[in-house]
Amino acid sequence: MADDEFFGIPGSGDAESGGEANLTGQVGGPGALDPTAASLAMQASGQGAPLPPEAAEYFRRQAQMVAIQTEHLHEQRRETIALLRDQELESDLRRVAMRLRIVMQVLTLLVAVGVAAAVGTMIYDATKSRAVIVDVFEAPPGLVSNGFSGRAVAGAVSDQLATLQASTHSSQSARSIASSWTDDIKVQIPQTGLTIGDVDQFLKSRLGHDIHIGGTLVQTANGGLQLTVRGTGIVARSFTGTAAELPRMTSQAAEYIYAQSQPALYVIYLNQAGKYAEAIAAARASFDTATDDERPVILNAWANAVSNASTPEAYREALRLYRAAVAADPDFWVARSNAANELVNLGDEEGSVIEQEAMRIAAGGRPGRASEVLYGDFDGLTFNLQAERAAMIADITANGGYGAETGAQGLGIADVDIQLHNLPAAEIRLQTTQVQPGNDFDMANLAFERGRLAQAHGDTAEALKQAELFGATRYAAAQGDYCWIAQVEEQAGHKDRADAALEKGGHFVDCYRFHADFLDERGDWPGAQRAYAAAVALAPDLPAAYYSWGVALARHGDSAGAIEKLAAANARGPHWADPLKAWGDVLAQKTSLSDAVTKYDEALAYAPAWPELKTARDTVAARIK
Secondary structure, eight states: OHHHHHHTTTSSGGGGGGGGGOOTSSSSSSSOOOOHHHHHHHHTTOOOOOOOOHHHHHHHHHHHHEEEEEEEHHHHHHHHHHHHHHHHHHHHHHHHHHHHHHHHHHHHHHHHHHHHHHHHHHHHHHHHHOOEEEEBBOOOOOHHHHHHOHHHHHHHHHHHHHHHHOOOOGGGGGGGTTTTSSSSOEOOOOSSSHHHHHHHHHHHHHHHHOOEEEEEEOOOOOEEEEEEEETEEEEEEEEEEEHHHHHHHHHHHHHHHHHHHHHHHHHHHHHHHHHHHHHHHHHHHTTTOTTTTHHHHHHHHHHHHHHHSHHHHHHHHHHHHHHHHHHHHOOOOHHHHHHHHHHTTTTTTTHHHHHHHHHHTTTSSSSSOOOOOGGHHHHHHTTOHHHHHHHHHHHHTTTTTTTSSSSSSHHHHHHHHHTTTTTHHHHHHHOOOOOTTTOOHHHHHHHHHHHHHHHHHTEEEEEEEEHHHTTSGGGGGGGGGHHHHHHHHHHTTTTTHHHHHHHHHSSHHHHHHHHHHHHHHOOOOHHHHHHHHHHHHTTTOOOHHHHHHHHHHHHHHHHHHHHHHHHHHHOOOTTOOOHHHHHHHHHHHHHHHHHHHHHHHHHHOOOOHHHHHHHHHHHHHHHHH
């Protein structure tokens, strides 16, 4: 069957059909091709006949529908994209809002924690508060009109308290029992309204240990003035005088308040003012009523006052009080150091070194919980001079150029500079040290250091003058200082005076080794040898006796013996330059030049400003070349 017959195209195929053919061979009935199908059939037949009108209309309408559907799809797409963008924006906003809520919650929590911490700090500070608060005094209108107002009197008392605080040099000012005086002495004026300050004052009044000081100023029947002070736990006391004597009355009132409110610091103040009998009396009177924190400090200050008598009996009594202070507070490093110092006063220098070594262990080593300046006796006896000097400089830097525990600390620095053979530095230190003229301890030490410096310069006359000034004070009996006086007297040719000073000096390494030096200079070498041995036996762990013996052996040409003793001195005082220099001198005499330079270099590490040491080193080094 032909293709055209199959598709039933008019005018072809079966003649009997008489009309349009279709797949069924029927015309116009069910199963007839629709225009689209007919058009497709014609295109498939390859005849390329034009579309019938119905097919064209059908395609036109179909195209319109497709265009409408396409536009609708575009609109739906745009709406969907917009919706998705809105949903994304809404989601972003929700995330931002959630983050903001979290941030606000965190901030709220932080604020709450901060407030709680602030309140907790205020409560803690209140429980620890030991402030002395001077309230406005009462004064009648007649006195106020004459310039004697209650506020002015309270201000004068407050100023006097501040002066007493500033004049009390002690490391105890940083302790809780003394911190009340640091920025806490003030005049309090009643305020209106509730503030943070009011809350703070309320907490301190309920939880703290503040002492409120008040009082009255009235006119007496004879026209004078009577100033009465009273306070929390302080019995009222009155002071009388004329109007012109009001400054004296406020000063007495402030001292009374200081004694009653801070008895430990008051005893320290009396010591530093040279009022030792009053300090002992105040310590005894206040000890029973003092707090547990105050008692060790009072015992220590009491011992300081007793020790100033400078007698063996006083030293033993002071040592007992120092040990009682340490028993009350094992971490009271000042009392431990003072006990070691008292052992030196008693001539037990070996025991002092052992005492300070125990303190070092208890304090967790060096540096540790104990201040470095408290190892002064240990560093002095072992000639750890650079460490001793650094500790003293730190002490005066922290305490207004004076020294927390040891008076005019600059005098001690000058002494170390002399031992380091840095005489220009010692001279500057003596010229700039703050010395309290009324403090006999400072004045005695000033004469001592002036004499030591003159001796180092070879000015025997000036050294002797200062030694005699120092020897007239009671402090010459402490620390074996008579030994130094004996040395100056010997250098001045006063052998009898030198021997007498040694007799007063007692059992100290310096007295023993200086005695040996005197015997050697006087021609008694066997006696000198015995005296050197006695000095070593007195304190076998200290370097000074070994050093003096080694130098003497070198003078007598015993190089091997000299090196043995100097090596022993170096082992016990490894930071002391003098034995190393003497060792280098001996090696240089033996022509062991390289070894001598090595010893000189070691010595220079500990005494870099020593002119004679530098000269010796350069001279020997030049010989090597």
